[in-house]
Amino acid sequence: MKINNSEYGGFVVSKNINSGFPIRYSFREKSSIPQLNGWNLYSIVDDDDYINNAENFTILSAESIFEISPIILEFFDAPYGTDICWLYEEGVHTGFYDIISEKEVTLSEILRNTRI
Template sequence: MVKKEYKLKAGQIIQLIPEMGGCFATDRITVEGLKIGYMYREEPEEELDNGWRFFEGTESDDYVNDTNNIGIYSANTIANYDPAIIPYLDLPYGTELERIVGTAKFQIIPQ
């Protein structure tokens, strides 16, 4: 297991949203501190999984397929890294969004 140096320390995480379970996020967000550029929500396979997957947006397939580069976090933790996601967290499974460059807003990617 690789020891990670997270951008935010535990004491910096505040309660921004109600508890809604866990999600996946890449180290580009949690370690490097970059903003979320792409996110999608899939039907979860585990009870505590809310289905959200968060990416900076430039991660390669090799990067994402290396489990050392991804972690499971509470949605509140990821909201602390990038509060711009908060208005979108109740969107249904199957939703895919990308950040509108230069803004704190996301747009739905049509299926």
């Protein structure tokens, strides 16, 4: 799949994800930097000490994100304020849990979310 990175902007990503750990949380907030799209991704092993150190994060393009987990681009247009936990069973991604509404959600529900 050919991806035009300029259509997406940069994703803020835990370096643990780059090291092969699964994504645990993804949330979107309005960015003050126009080159960033507001998506932030934390890995399954990130703790408070880790996420509080900016050195532990990198900016990735949509093409790089697609290689890590293509499903992210399926809900890319979810609104600011989206805050989801990635669910796994025996190491296999099985779905999403909306942290704000406290329930499992589908991709279409994530996209219909109107919180801002």
